[in-house]
Amino acid sequence: MDFLNSIILLTNFIIVPGITYGSQLALGAIGVTLIYGVLRFANFAYGDLMAFGTMIVILVTWFLQSKGITLGLLPTALLALPVGILLTIAVSLFFDKTVFEYYRNKKSDPVTFIVVSLGIMFVLNAVVRIIIGPNDINFMDGHKFIMKAREFKQMTGLNEGLALKSTQVITLITTIITCSILFYFLNKTKTGKSMRAYSNNEDLALLSGIDPKKIVLLTWIIVSILATVAGTLYGLDKSFKPFTYFNNLLPIFAATIVGGIGNPLGAFYGGFLIAFSEIGLTYAYKKFFKYIMPEGLEPSTLIQFISTDYKFAISFAILIVVLIFRPNGIFKGKVI
Amino acid sequence: MIKNSDFKICLSVMTILTILVGFFQSWGIALSMLNLCLISAVMAMGVNIQWGFAGLINFGVMGFLAIGGLATVLISVPPVPEAWSAGGIGILVSGIFLLAVVFSVLIINKRIPNHKYKNYFIFVIIILSIPLLKFIAGPSISKIESINAATSGFLGGANLPIIFSWFVGAIMCALVAFVVGKVCLGLRSDYLAISTLLVSGIIITIVKHEEWLSRGVKNVIGLKRPVPYEVDLQNSEWFIKLVEFLNSSKLSNVLDFDERTSLLNQLVISSSGVFVKLCFSLIFLAVVLVILYFSEKALNSPWGRMMRAIRDNEEAAKAMGKNVVKQHLFIFMLGSAIIGFAGAMLVTYDGLFTPSSYQPLRYTFLIWVMVLLGGTGNNYGAILGGFVVWFIWIQSAPFALLVINIFTSHLDETNYIKEHLLNSVPYFRYLMMGLGLLLVMRYRPKGLLPEKIIKN
Numbered sequence: 151m152d153f154l155n156s157i158i159l160l161t162n163f164i165i166v167p168g169i170t171y172g173s174q175l176a177l178g179a180i181g182v183t184l185i186y187g188v189l190r191f192a193n194f195a196y197g198d199l200m201a202f203g204t205m206i207v208i209l210v211t212w213f214l215q216s217k218g219i220t221l222g223l224l225p226t227a228l229l230a231l232p233v234g235i236l237l238t239i240a241v242s243l244f245f246d247k248t249v250f251e252y253y254r255n256k257k258s259d260p261v262t263f264i265v266v267s268l269g270i271m272f273v274l275n276a277v278v279r280i281i282i283g284p285n286d287i288n289f290m291d292g293h294k295f296i297m298k299a300r301e302f303k304q305m306t307g308l309n310e311g312l313a314l315k316s317t318q319v320i321t322l323i324t325t326i327i328t329c330s331i332l333f334y335f336l337n338k339t340k341t342g343k344s345m346r347a348y349s350n351n352e353d354l355a356l357l358s359g360i361d362p363k364k365i366v367l368l369t370w371i372i373v374s375i376l377a378t379v380a381g382t383l384y385g386l387d388k389s390f391k392p393f394t395y396f397n398n399l400l401p402i403f404a405a406t407i408v409g410g411i412g413n414p415l416g417a418f419y420g421g422f423l424i425a426f427s428e429i430g431l432t433y434a435y436k437k438f439f440k441y442i443m444p445e446g447l448e449p450s451t452l453i454q455f456i457s458t459d460y461k462f463a464i465s466f467a468i469l470i471v472v473l474i475f476r477p478n479g480i481f482k483g484k485v486i
Numbered sequence: 487m488i489k490n491s492d493f494k495i496c497l498s499v500m501t502i503l504t505i506l507v508g509f510f511q512s513w514g515i516a517l518s519m520l521n522l523c524l525i526s527a528v529m530a531m532g533v534n535i536q537w538g539f540a541g542l543i544n545f546g547v548m549g550f551l552a553i554g555g556l557a558t559v560l561i562s563v564p565p566v567p568e569a570w571s572a573g574g575i576g577i578l579v580s581g582i583f584l585l586a587v588v589f590s591v592l593i594i595n596k597r598i599p600n601h602k603y604k605n606y607f608i609f610v611i612i613i614l615s616i617p618l619l620k621f622i623a624g625p626s627i628s629k630i631e632s633i634n635a636a637t638s639g640f641l642g643g644a645n646l647p648i649i650f651s652w653f654v655g656a657i658m659c660a661l662v663a664f665v666v667g668k669v670c671l672g673l674r675s676d677y678l679a680i681s682t683l684l685v686s687g688i689i690i691t692i693v694k695h696e697e698w699l700s701r702g703v704k705n706v707i708g709l710k711r712p713v714p715y716e717v718d719l720q721n722s723e724w725f726i727k728l729v730e731f732l733n734s735s736k737l738s739n740v741l742d743f744d745e746r747t748s749l750l751n752q753l754v755i756s757s758s759g760v761f762v763k764l765c766f767s768l769i770f771l772a773v774v775l776v777i778l779y780f781s782e783k784a785l786n787s788p789w790g791r792m793m794r795a796i797r798d799n800e801e802a803a804k805a806m807g808k809n810v811v812k813q814h815l816f817i818f819m820l821g822s823a824i825i826g827f828a829g830a831m832l833v834t835y836d837g838l839f840t841p842s843s844y845q846p847l848r849y850t851f852l853i854w855v856m857v858l859l860g861g862t863g864n865n866y867g868a869i870l871g872g873f874v875v876w877f878i879w880i881q882s883a884p885f886a887l888l889v890i891n892i893f894t895s896h897l898d899e900t901n902y903i904k905e906h907l908l909n910s911v912p913y914f915r916y917l918m919m920g921l922g923l924l925l926v927m928r929y930r931p932k933g934l935l936p937e938k939i940i941k942n
Contacts, residue, residue: 189697192676192679192680237672249924252928257677260675260676261675261676261679262927262931263545264543264675264679264855265858265923265927266923266924266927268851268854268855268921268926269920269921269924269927271851271912271919271920272847272851272855272916272917272919272923273916273917273920275847275913275916275918275920276913276914276915276917276920277917278918279910279913279916280907280910280913280914280917283909283910284631284913318497336740362571393845396846400683400684400687401682403680403684404684405630405864407677407680417611425787433835437609452597455616455617456616456620456696457776459691459694459695460691460695462687462691462693463687463688463692464689465684466684466685466687469680469681470669470685471609472682473669473670473673473677475605476670477608477673477677
């Protein structure tokens, strides 16, 4: 019984939140890595692109709610998602046409691209704050819990409860669907293959008749979809605040580089690695050891590797360790 | 220096902006804007040394500014004896432990020949040392933080004049930059940008959460000043006489004695604020000029030419026998030290240290906008950028207010859109910054005052 209790405890506090947060990071990191792989720069405006997409979703959600349209048990935001995606694609393509295209044609160095993306970051930051304000917004509606901790306890008779929020399940399902489609597209379809070819060797891809404009367009579309989906899932699970989205850029970057920049599958694993180490290393295992250790040997301290204040710092530290020991990332990225 | 046209542009922009604000708003506002412009100029020069001279992209500005700010606390605040007696020994022991870990890692790294598992071994040592460190320091930290938690709850500082802290902040930053540089400088430009950004995130987390050191989110207020306090000025004989002398024409118009005294009192109070700010301005101006002088000297010396050579063609510089790695590390430390100096100046001017206010947008990317907009590789450009960008940053809210009012003048006061727009006025500064940066990068990619290479 104690053993089961300890397993449930870990599931409730580490595995379920880890999978949810990891999925959100993974989606974001795949977006960053695709931009890096195809367009060859680190996009600092990505966090704010996520915020922009989520903002549109929230606005449409509010509009739908005012008309009395909801999805019943599911959050209305899922219904608003397509609109958010379309507008985010429009914004991405607008910035690509007005800003990035010029530097791409000039073949500027990566630093120039980073600097320009900083400019776009400032602009998007302002746009989001002007339209929706800097405050915390909770736009989750529908059924909150699939299983409450108390219900679980009553059902199983265990001491520990297992709570399952519907956002967590939605996050997982959406991530599985999005990633399967994406990886199918990249690995099996002709367009996806040409995209990977372009990312691998630009000149060779041009020689074999791949249209770079089409590839760039496609990349921005995929990236915008990923950004909006990741942003909306994060907002549903926690809440929407523009500043948090900007801050999330940092663990996303960490996940991207840890997984090997330019490598989508690596970014996927990187997201989970970062999420699980952030949660796993800041969790206090005292209760867990109470269950599995024999009586009299229970620990007196919290058994916590580092305090939760350092949650973000962990992902940064992992990144630095990876940069020192395996600069190409754990899953061999493309270039350094 | 005087004959330089860039210098003239800088000086005239500085003067015109300050005078404009002084006439249209108030001299107090103008001087505080000038002071922050000067501090920004120092920050921009620090970044410019790294980016403009050497091509090193450092997005960790925020972290170094915070270290400079921490230095003001550690130097100028009086020590808390109770805290020292309660947990001082524990902190010292854990400090020694930390040093021991660092040295053992260094020795292992140097002495043991390249073995397959060496890196893993070092990794394990570092990982194990963190819980151990927590175990050693934990009890004393909680003791220190529990002493007068509302007013102190930290170890305090060295109770020295705050000017010292500027130099100490610079030295601390140089040391941190040494470590960061050793780890990150070998990386390619965009990796360097991301990793320095993340390192600054770690620094901010430490400053924010190690309350025994910095009081963390509880902030340190009432820091010392290198200039007199307003209250002391208002009570000093010479200052009242000075104000009386400066405003003699205004005062002589008032015949009634009581009225005259009250007017004089008002003038003394308002001008004491201006006087304090003026003192700050003079000190900051001196700092800017000194750094500018040395920076210009360095830029035009053989060393500066070598740095440019390394920046423009690293391989060629290497082939000429220049030690690129060493020079990069050195210039990274130098620039970070200047940034730290500016961070200490900023906290001194504010009079309070608030770790939670350090955000990358304001303290990293804004400084970068200054450098890029002003002119990469040109010290005068950095100063000009510091001025112009800070001016826009401060004045864009009133400007946006004006524009919104003009465009929505036909709308009702309670109109939803108008109210919403008026509430979001502070965020128009981000928009201005972004658009400014994009426009400059497109049409003047070298900045307003481009780099000038003197050809002999």
